Amino acid sequence: MKTMGIIFANDGNISALTEKRTMASLPFGGRYRQVDFALSNLAAAGVRHLGIITRYNYQSLLNHIGSGEEWGLELEEGGLEFLTPYAMSTRNNYRGKLESLHYAMDFLTYGDEDEYLIMIDSAVLSNIDLNSVLASHIDSGKDITIVTKTGIANGEKMLDMALKLDDQGNVQDIVVDYAASSEYDASMDIFILSKKWLIQQVKEHIARNLYHMDRDLVLGLWQAGQLSINVYRFKGHVMYNESVEEYFSNSMSLINKEIRHDLFHYNHPVYTKVRDRVPTYYGEDCQIKDCIVADGCMLEGKAEDCIIFRQVTVEEGADVENSIIMNDTVIGKDAEIKYAILDKNVTVRPGARLVGTPSNPIIIKRGETV
Amino acid sequence: MYFQKKRCIAMLLAGGQGSRLKVLTEKTAKPAVPFGGKYRIIDFPLSNCVNSGIDTVGILTQYQPLELNEYIGNGQPWGLNKTHSCAQVLPPYERHDKKSGWYKGTANAIYQNIDFIERFDPDYVVILSGDHIYKMDYAAMVKYHEKNNAACTIAVRNVPLEEASRFGILNTNPDNSIYEFEEKPPKPKSTNASMGIYVFNWKVLHDALVADEEDPNSSNDFGKNIIPSLLNAGHKMMAYPFEGYWKDVGTIDSLWEANMELLGKEPEFNIRGDERSKIYARNDAYPSSYIDGDSKIYNSFIAEGCEVYGTVRHSIISIGCTIGEGALVEDSVVMPGVVIEPGAVVRHAILGENSKVCQNAVVGGAFEPDQAKEISVTAKGAVVEANTVLKPGEML
Numbered sequence: 001m002k003t004m005g006i007i008f009a010n011d012g013n014i015s016a017l018t019e020k021r022t023m024a025s026l027p028f029g030g031r032y033r034q035v036d037f038a039l040s041n042l043a044a045a046g047v048r049h050l051g052i053i054t055r056y057n058y059q060s061l062l063n064h065i066g067s068g069e070e071w072g073l074e075l076e077e078g079g080l081e082f083l084t085p086y087a088m089s090t091r092n093n094y095r096g097k098l099e100s101l102h103y104a105m106d107f108l109t110y111g112d113e114d115e116y117l118i119m120i121d122s123a124v125l126s127n128i129d130l131n132s133v134l135a136s137h138i139d140s141g142k143d144i145t146i147v148t149k150t151g152i153a154n155g156e157k158m159l160d161m162a163l164k165l166d167d168q169g170n171v172q173d174i175v176v177d178y179a180a181s182s183e184y185d186a187s188m189d190i191f192i193l194s195k196k197w198l199i200q201q202v203k204e205h206i207a208r209n210l211y212h213m214d215r216d217l218v219l220g221l222w223q224a225g226q227l228s229i230n231v232y233r234f235k236g237h238v239m240y241n242e243s244v245e246e247y248f249s250n251s252m253s254l255i256n257k258e259i260r261h262d263l264f265h266y267n268h269p270v271y272t273k274v275r276d277r278v279p280t281y282y283g284e285d286c287q288i289k290d291c292i293v294a295d296g297c298m299l300e301g302k303a304e305d306c307i308i309f310r311q312v313t314v315e316e317g318a319d320v321e322n323s324i325i326m327n328d329t330v331i332g333k334d335a336e337i338k339y340a341i342l343d344k345n346v347t348v349r350p351g352a353r354l355v356g357t358p359s360n361p362i363i364i365k366r367g368e369t370v
Numbered sequence: 371m372y373f374q375k376k377r378c379i380a381m382l383l384a385g386g387q388g389s390r391l392k393v394l395t396e397k398t399a400k401p402a403v404p405f406g407g408k409y410r411i412i413d414f415p416l417s418n419c420v421n422s423g424i425d426t427v428g429i430l431t432q433y434q435p436l437e438l439n440e441y442i443g444n445g446q447p448w449g450l451n452k453t454h455s456c457a458q459v460l461p462p463y464e465r466h467d468k469k470s471g472w473y474k475g476t477a478n479a480i481y482q483n484i485d486f487i488e489r490f491d492p493d494y495v496v497i498l499s500g501d502h503i504y505k506m507d508y509a510a511m512v513k514y515h516e517k518n519n520a521a522c523t524i525a526v527r528n529v530p531l532e533e534a535s536r537f538g539i540l541n542t543n544p545d546n547s548i549y550e551f552e553e554k555p556p557k558p559k560s561t562n563a564s565m566g567i568y569v570f571n572w573k574v575l576h577d578a579l580v581a582d583e584e585d586p587n588s589s590n591d592f593g594k595n596i597i598p599s600l601l602n603a604g605h606k607m608m609a610y611p612f613e614g615y616w617k618d619v620g621t622i623d624s625l626w627e628a629n630m631e632l633l634g635k636e637p638e639f640n641i642r643g644d645e646r647s648k649i650y651a652r653n654d655a656y657p658s659s660y661i662d663g664d665s666k667i668y669n670s671f672i673a674e675g676c677e678v679y680g681t682v683r684h685s686i687i688s689i690g691c692t693i694g695e696g697a698l699v700e701d702s703v704v705m706p707g708v709v710i711e712p713g714a715v716v717r718h719a720i721l722g723e724n725s726k727v728c729q730n731a732v733v734g735g736a737f738e739p740d741q742a743k744e745i746s747v748t749a750k751g752a753v754v755e756a757n758t759v760l761k762p763g764e765m766l
Contacts, residue, residue, distance in 0.1 A: 030658030031674070069446070260660060269655035274447070276650050278641050279407035279673035279686075280659070281633075290663040295408070295674050300635075304663075 003134060004114035004195060005047040006104075007038045008097060008121050009054035009061055014244050016363045017343065022054055024122035025061040026241070027326050027344070029254055029263075030294035030309050033064050034241065035122040036272045037263075042118065043071040044268055045130035049078035049114055051107050053100050055085055064273050071271050083107055097213035101198070102206045114195050119213075121189035125239040125250075127263050127270065128190070133232050137192040140230035144218070145192040148185035148231055149238045155179055157240075161187040161214040163231060171229050174222055176215045185231065187214070188238060237262040248341065248361050251307045251324050254292050277310050285316065301331070315350070322358070326366075340364065374454040376490040378512055380424045381483070382415055383476050384500040385432030390621045393749035393765050394722055399431065401500030402438040403625070404705045404723060406632055406641060407673035407688045409651045410441060411619060412500045413448075416457065417649040420448050422508035424496065425455035428486050430479045432462055432472065447652040460486060475590030481579040487572065495575055497568040497592065503628050503639065504616040505647050506567070511610050515569040521605035522574065524548070524597070525567035525612045537563035538593045540609050548607040551597050562609055565616060568592065574605060615639040626720055626745050629686045629703040633669055654706075656689050664695060673706075680710070694729075702734070711756070718762065719746040725766075728756035735762040 009024035017026055024035035035052075042050060050073060054061055061082075067073075068080035083104045085094075094100035097119070101108060108117075116137070118130055128147070137145035146163065153162050162180035164173040175184070191213075201217055210216035221227035237259050239250040254260050264270060277296025282288060287302040296311035301318035309327045314320060317334040324341045331337065332350035339356035342348070343366040352370055356362035364370055388400025395403065401412035412429075419427050427450060431438055438459075444450075445457030460483050462472050473479035480487075480497065487495060494515065496508050506525070515523035526540055534555070540562045541550040552558065578596050582588050588595045601607060615638060617628040631638035641649060656675025661667065666681045675690040680697030687693065687704045694712035702716050707724040710716060714727040719734040725748040727733055733754055734746035744763030748754060752766045760766055 255660070257660075260657070264657040270657065271655045274653045276648055276653070278649075279671040279688075282667040282670050282672060282682075283635065284669045286667065288661045288667060289665070291661045292658045293661055293672070294658040308658075 002049070002114045003045070003047050003116045003118055004108075005042040005050040005118045005120065006101070007035065007042070007050070007052045008100075008119070008189075009035060009052055009058065010056065012123055012242055014242070014247055016365050017244065017247070017341065018057070020057060020366065021060040022057050022122075023241075024052070024054065025058075025064050026123075026247070027309060028125070028241070028247075028251065030292045030307055031275075032270060032272045033061075034125060035061065035065070036270050037125045037127065038120045038122045039065070039068075039071045039073070040268075040270045041126070041128050041130050042120065043073060043271070045118070045134065047118065047130075048073065048075055051081050051083045051104060053083045053104060055094065055100075058082070058084055066273070070273055081107060094211070096211035096216075098202050098205050098217060099211035101202045102211075105199070105202070108195065108199055108202075117193055117195040117198055119189075119191040119193075123241050124188050124190075125241065125263070126188065126234065126236055127265055127268055128234055128236060129268070130190075130192075133190070134192055136232050137230055142228040142230035143193065143197065143221075144227065145230040145232050146218070147188040147190035147234050149188055149234050150185050151182075152186035152238065152240065153180040153182055153184040155181045157186075158242075159184075159186050160189060161218065163187065163229075165231055169231055169233075171222065171231065174219045176212075176219050185233065186240075188234060239263075244341070244361065244363070245359055248324065248358070252305065252322070254307065255290050255305065260292075275310055283316070286314075301333075309344075318348075323361070343367075346370070373489040373491075376426050376492045378424055378494040378496060378508075379426040379428070379487065379490050379492045380415075380419050380496040380498055380508070381428045381430065381480055381487070382412070382419075382498045382500055383479060384412060384429050384438060385435075385473055385479060386499075386501065387433040388501070388620060391625065392622060393747055393752075394622070394625070394720065395434070397434060397437070397750055398723075399434045399438045399500075400620070402441055403619075404688055405503065405619065405625075406629060407671045407686050408653075408706075409649060411503065412438070412441070413649050413651045414503050414505070415498045415500060416448050416450075418504075418506050418508060419496075419498075420450065420650065421505075421647055422510075422512075424508060425450060425452070426490055426492075427457050428460050428483060429457060429500075430460050430473065430483065432479075435459070435461060441652055443652070448650045458486065475588075475595075476592045477579060477582050477588075477596050478590035480575075481583050481590070484576065484579065487576075492572050495570050495572050497566075497570065499566045501618060501620055502565070502616060503619055504614060505643065505649070506612060506614065506616075507647075508567075508569075511567070512569055514610055515608065518547075518608045519606065520547075520569075520608040521571050522597070522600055523569040523608040523610050525565040526562040526609045527565055527612050527616055528561050529563040531558065531561055534558035534561050534563060538566075538597075540564055542609045546609045546611065548601065548609055551593075551601055553593055562611075564593065564597075565612060566593075567612075568597075569610075574600070622720065622745050622747055623743050626703055626718075626743070630684070630701070632671060632686065633684060654689060662695075665693070680712070697727075700736075714754075718744065719748070719760075721748045722750040722752060724750060725752040725754075727754045728758075730757050731755065731759070733760040 162184035241247040280297040283300035294310040301314040303320040313330040315333045329346040340362040347369040384401040388395040450457035619625040659676040662679040673689040679695040680693045688706040711729040713730040717734040
């Protein structure tokens with residue numbers, strides 16, 4: 001039985017960090033882009049026919065994923081396909097997932113051998129065994145399986161979709177785009193369904209000008225008593241990077257051993273683009289504490305509670321705390337940085353001072369000099 | 371099948387046992403020995419080929435080839451897996467005329483693979499070995515060879531006179547043409563040591579290999595047989611002086627030294643450098659490293675996938691290692707996947723891949739700079755039990 005995967009690359013944006021990139025290609029955790037998690041999860045589950053739906057700013061995503069060879073997806077048959085607006089049957093931007101799937105109908109209907117479809121978002125990060133989700137879906141005999149996480153809904157965080165379950169796991173209530181209370185499960189935006197059934201549903205919905213996956217297909221059909229739902233509660237760690245604040249605190253949480261080891265299993269690695277950087281050099285006088293450090297860096301100054309991406313330079317006397325420093329950024333001598341996100345290729349002049357706050361970190365855009 | 375004609379291809383001799391690396395090459399061919407935190411020795415000649423525009427490399431393997439074969443795979447990490455490029459592993463094989471079997475010597479290894487070379491109809495063949503750490507532009511050497519209209523060009527470097535008798539020495543005229551070759555001479559006449567890097571006109575090499583194979587007394591070796599016979603036959607042979615960093619890592623001491631020479635603000639061997647001289651390696655999917663609040667790191671390399679809780683000074687920590695709380699690692703080379711448990715002390719050691727130093731164990735010791743080095747070594751997968759001692763110079 002074969003399974004097709006669809007990754008949605010563009011949902012949401014978080015200020016200056018996604019001005020020129022998709023949520024999918026947002027750098028994360030020192031060496032990754034957010035999409036690496038969805039790609040690695042799908043590849044590990046044996047999915048070999050995969051579409052990535054993206055509507056704008058996708059140059060960095062194309063560059064990152066390339067032929068997909070790092071994930072073992074560079075295949076002659078099937079493999080990986082980018083579904084950009086130009087590659088679909090319209091030049092119009094789509095309004096919702098169902099509409100984008102409608103535009104991607106050629107891709108969806110290509111090859112009859114794919115029985116199931118896994119839909120996954122790139123901004124919700126986890127290391128999940130999709131094969132057990134698929135097994136649970138098949139076992140349940142239901143129309144759709146929705147992967148959820150408890151403990152996320154808190155009455156404040158806006159959720160794409162939340163579900164209230166009874167003790168037997170039956171769905172009692174569904175809310176969409178709502179800050180549901182803590183008794184609700186948050187959807188992880190991972191769905192498994194039969195491909196044939198979904199194609200039929202997409203056609204029916206678009207014919208009635210309905211295009212929203214969560215509101216129209218899930219909520220609408222369920223309310224009408226036409227949808228049976230299997231809920232798969234994921235036990236592992238999940239990160240919703242839907243705001244700068246969440247992105248910042250989720251990045252920092254990698255310093256916690258349990259979270260780090262949950263997200264980066266030894267037996268279920270997260271793959272990313274290979275850059276062939278040298279190992280990081282720690283200088284004679286560096287002081288690096290509680291940091292996540294990628295390869296290729298030259299660290300001669302001080303860094304505490306930081307995420308340090310590839311090929312970063314921290315010069316002597318520089319003092320960096322509680323910050324995210326992306327690829328190729330150079331922090332000059334004696335500079336002082338607190339609560340900041342420095343995007344790629346930023347140059348911090350010697351002696352410069354940048355101080356933000358935990359809820360409002362300073363963001364320096366790609367390529368800027370400060 | 372169509373093979374594109376190549377101006378130049380490379381043949382990489384990777385079959386040696388490297389017995390002087392002792393326990394480190396018990397289960398691993400020397401070219402597959404880890405180096406510099408994330409590399410293996412063979413990455414250097416392979417990356418040099420790619421950076422020199424040589425896209426066809428035959429790799430001759432013989433001793434313990436499993437790991438080396440896996441590592442090379444389809445050549446993808448070096449970009450040698452395209453339609454008209456390859457990294458082809460060439461093990462010994464059986465032929466109908468019995469002129470086959472184990473490679474008898476370096477020249478015989480190439481002789482047995484004449485068919486592979488002829489597919490590409492090359493003008494030049496570069497012969498390399500998988501024993502050295504260096505960056506070199508082979509294209510410049512081929513250009514020099516071509517410009518001098520030579521039949522064979524040998525890369526040479528200046529060595530101290532007192533060490534010259536350990537090398538093959540090339541005595542040259544002022545124009546760098548070679549008039550004499552002496553293998554490990556007791557009284558060397560010059561200090562031009564052969565680096566074991568050759569460029570041949572393929573036609574000349576082909577005929578020399580065939581003639582050498584017919585000589586029952588030959589030991590089928592480039593240094594001992596092919597080079598002297600070409601000189602005797604009056605072929606034009608050139609020495610190509612090379613000044614950059616070059617290190618034979620054939621012994622425990624030299625392997626340790628070469629690793630240490632990567633360290634420092636201005637290291638003796640700067641492995642960084644620009645994009646055109648990048649060293650490529652097969653990458654494991656390790657996450658970024660975690661450096662704990664109680665750790666201390668001085669003048670060291672730490673590759674990806676490490677968790678460092680202890681103290682690391684003047685050392686190379688390779689991919690996927692854990693350095694436990696209160697542990698101390700000093701002046702050591704820690705190969706991939708090593709676990710050093712809390713409280714352990716490691717000094718002047720090479721810890722083989724996936725070996726383990728248990729709680730409060732002690733490996734190696736301190737020595738003064740002018741003292742003889744006594745490097746302690748653990749083999750792949752070895753375990754130094756808790757509270758035990760592996761003395762300086764001991765192997766496990």
